Amino acid sequence: MKYTDQIGHTITLEGVPKRIVSVVPSQTELLYDLGADVAGITKFCVHPPQWFREKTRVGGTKQLHIGKIAELQPDLIIANKEENEKSQIEALAQRFPVWTSDIQTLEQSQEMIYALGEILDTRRAAGEIAGRIAGGFASLRPLHPAVPSAYFIWRDPWMVAGGDTFINNMLQRCGLRNVFADLPRYPSITLPQLAASGVKLILLSSEPYPFKTKHIAEIREYVPDAEIVLADGEMFSWYGSRLVYAPAYFNELLDIYR
Helix, strand or coil, X not given: CEEECCCCCEEECCCCCCCEEECCHHHHHHHHHHXXXXXXXXXXXXXXXXXXXXXXXXXXXXXECHHHHHHHCCCEEEEECXXXXXXXXXXXXXXXXXXXXXXXXXXXXXHHHHHHHHHCCCHHHHHHHHHHHHHHHHCCCCCCCCEEEEEEEECCCXXXXXCCCHHHHHHHHCCEEECCCCCCCCCECCHHHHHCCCCCEEEEECCCCCCCHHXXXXXXXXXXXXXXXXXXXXXXXXXXXXXXXHHHHHHHHHHHHC
C-alpha cells in the first residue's frame, strides 16, 4: 500500500507495520492510544510511562542516533517536519519508510490521527480519539474580545511562539491574540520588546524550557500590569491524543479572565 504524508512524501508498506520507531513525543503517545506498538522512541517520549521505561531510546528529537535506529530495522518511522532535523530524516528515508507530519492547526492534527489510523489499521480507535478531541474543542469557551498574549518557550535568549505554529493556533482558539503572530516560528525577543507589545497575558511554558515561579518576577519588572502564568506546555504543543485533555485545561486557565 502507498501512503502520502503531510509533506507530500509517499511511502510503500507491504502490510501493517510492526516495528515502528517514533521520534515525536506527542505521536508516540498517540500510537499507544491507537493500540499500536513501537520498537523505539526518543528520550523525550515520556508518555506513556511504561514505554518510557521499557522501550529502546534512539536519542533526542533533534539528535537522533541513526545507528541505533538502524539496529532496530524499523518497518516505519514516524517523524515531524518541525520537531526533527531535516537532514537526519532524509538520511533515514534513504533506508526506511518515513512518514512525516506537518502540523500547525487542529485540523492538521486530526488529519494526522486519521492517517495513522489508516496505516496501522486502527481506524476505529483513530475515529474515537478524533471525535473526543472535536467534542472537547466544541466545549471550549474562548475569551471575547481576544486578550493580547505572549507564549514563552525559552529563556536566554527569550523565545516565544510565532504565528506559524501549532501553539499559535491553540492560542487563537482560546481567544488569545498572539502579540508576536507576525513573526515566524520561534523568534528571539527582548523584554523591552515585550513591554512595548501591549501584552496583557504572558504564558510561561513548562517545556522545552522548564519555566518556574522565579522567572515570573524577572519578566514582571518589564510588564508590571500583565498577568503572568505558568502553563502546561504539553496542552499547547502536543498535537496527538493529549489534545483530548487540552480543552478542559484551557477553560480552567481562561477562568482568570471570566
